[in-house]
Amino acid sequence: MATLFPAKHDKQPHCRYCGAKLRKWIEWVEFGPKAEDQPRTKEEANRRTNRKIVHYTWGGPEGDRRIVRVSTWDGERYQGGYFCKIQCAVDFAFLFAEQGRETVTHQKAIAYQRENP
Numbered sequence: 472m473a474t475l476f477p478a479k480h481d482k483q484p485h486c487r488y489c490g491a492k493l494r495k496w497i498e499w500v501e502f503g504p505k506a507e508d509q510p511r512t513k514e515e516a517n518r519r520t521n522r523k524i525v526h527y528t529w530g531g532p533e534g535d536r537r538i539v540r541v542s543t544w545d546g547e548r549y550q551g552g553y554f555c556k557i558q559c560a561v562d563f564a565f566l567f568a569e570q571g572r573e574t575v576t577h578q579k580a581i582a583y584q585r586e587n588p
C-alpha cells in the first residue's frame with residue numbers, strides 16, 4: 472500500500488484537498504521489557520527520550536505503575552505532508568490534471584513525442 476510521507480510545517484496544516492486538519496507525525500518509544508527498565512515518572516521518561524512526549528502509556532501492577540511506552544513528536548512534522556489520506560492526494564491530482572496542469576517530466580515527454588513522431 473502506498474504511503475504518504477510526513478512534511479514539516481510551522482503550524483498545523485489542513486489537507487490541501489478536503490481541508491481536514493493533519494495529524495502530528497508520531498513516533499513511539501518502548502521501555503522494557505523488564506520492569507526495572509521502565510520509567511516511574513514522566514520526568515524520567517522525558518530525560519530518557521529527549522524528545523517532545525505527547526502521550527504516556529502506563530503499565531504494571533497497581534502500586535508499581537511504570538511508563539511502558541511514550542508517543543513522541545518532533546514539533547514540526549505532520550502525517551501525510553499535505554493530504555489527510557491517499558484518496559485526497561489522488562483527487563487533488565485529478566483536479567489539477569483536468570485544469571491542464573502538468574509536471575516538467577510530462578512536458579518533456581510530450582516535447583519528445585512531438586520531435587520524434
Ligand SMILES: [Zn+2]
Nearest residue numbers: 486489555559
Ligand atoms: Zn483530505
